[in-house]
Amino acid sequence: MLTLYDYLPSQNGYKVRLLLSQAQIPHRTRLVSIFEGAGRAPEYRAINPTGAVPAVRLDDGRVLSESNAILAYLAEGTAYLPEDRFLRAKVAQWMSFEIDYVQNTIGSLRYWALTGKLEQRPAELVAMKRAGARRALDVLDAHLAATPFLVDGAYSVADIAVFAYAHLADEAGIELSRYPALIAWVGRIRSQPRFLGQVFPYSIDPHASGELS
Template identity: 65%
Template sequence: MLTLYDYLPSQNAYKVRLLLAQLQLPYRTEIVSIFEGEGQRPEYLAVNPTGAVPAIRLDDGRVIAESNAILFFLAEGTPYLPEDRFTQAKVLQWLSFEGDYVQSTVATLRHWTMTGKLARRPAALVEAKREGSLRTLAILDRELSGRAWLAGLGYSIADIAVFAYVHRAEEAALPLADYPHVMRWIDRVRSQPRFLAETFPYSIDPHSGGELP
C-alpha cells in the first residue's frame, strides 16, 4: 500500500490527501514531526533530500517528493490530468506558478501568522510577503474571471495545487472577499465529488511555534 509522509497542518500535504481521496486510493500515513527535526533524520532524508513533507513511497519501495510532482504522478491516466500535450503543459504552468508564487507568499505568511512567528520577522519582509500574496491573488482573480478552471476545460491537479493554500488565505489575514472570481472558483472546487474538507491548524502541534531545523 502507498505510504504518505505527512504533517497534518501542511497544505502541501493536503494537496496529496485531497487527490488520494478523489481517486479513492487507499494509503497509510507516516507523520513526520518537522518542527522536532524528524525531517532531518538520515532515514527521512533518503526519502526526501530536502527534509520536507509531503513524500510518498510506492509498493515497490520507490519514493517521490515535492507535492506537485506527486500530484502529477498519481493523476496520470485519470481525469485529473488530461492526456493532450497542450493541456498537460498548461497544468505544469500552474503547478510551477503554485510552487513559485503561492508557496513563497500565501503559504509562508500563513505559516508565520498561525504559529506566532510574524513578530519575530523583519517588518519589511512581512510586508513584502503580504504584497506578494495580494499580487498572486490578483493574478488568479484575473485569470479566473474568464474561465472556470485553471488549466483547461475541467477540474485538474492544477486546481488542487493552487486551491490548497489559496482557500486558507484568510488564515494569513489576507482578504479573500476582495477576489470574487477566486471565491467562486473555491466554491466550484469544494463542490467536486469526494472533496476533502478537513484541514488542520498548526495549533494541533505544540512544537510548531519553534523554527524549522
C-alpha cells in the same frame, strides 16, 4: 500499498491527501513530526533529502517528494490530468506558479501568522510576501473570471495545487473577499466528488511554535 509521509497542518500535504481521496487511491500514512526534528533524521532524509513533507513511497520502493510532482505522478491516467500535451504543460505552468507565487507567499505568511512567528520576521520581508500574495490572487481572480477551472475549464491537479493555500489567504492576513471570481472557484472545488474539507490547525501540534532547524 503507497505510503504518504505527511504532517497534518501542512497544506502541501493536504494537496496529496485531497488527490488520494478524489482519485480513490489506497494508501497508508506515516506522520513526520517536523518541528521535533523527525524530518532531519537519516531515515527520513533517505526518503526526502530536504527533510520536508510531503513525500510518497511507491509500491516498488521508489520515493518521490515535492507536492506538485507527487500530484502530477499520481494523477497520470486519471480525470485529474489531461492527456493533451499542451494542456499538460498548462497544468505544469499553474503548478509552477503555485510554488513561486502562492506557496512562497500565502504559505509562508500563514505559517508565520498561525505559529506566532510573524512579528519575528523582518518587516520588509513580510511586506514583500504580502505584495507577492496579492499579485498572485489578482492573477488568479482575473483568470478565473473567465473560466470555471484553471486549465481548459476542467478540474485538475492544477486546481488542487493552487487551492491548498489560496483558499486560506485570510489566515495569511490577505482578504479573500476582494477576489470574487476566486471565491466562486473555491465553491466549485468544494463541491467536487470526494472533496476533503478538513484543514488541520497548527495548534494541534504543541511543538509548532518552534523554528525548523
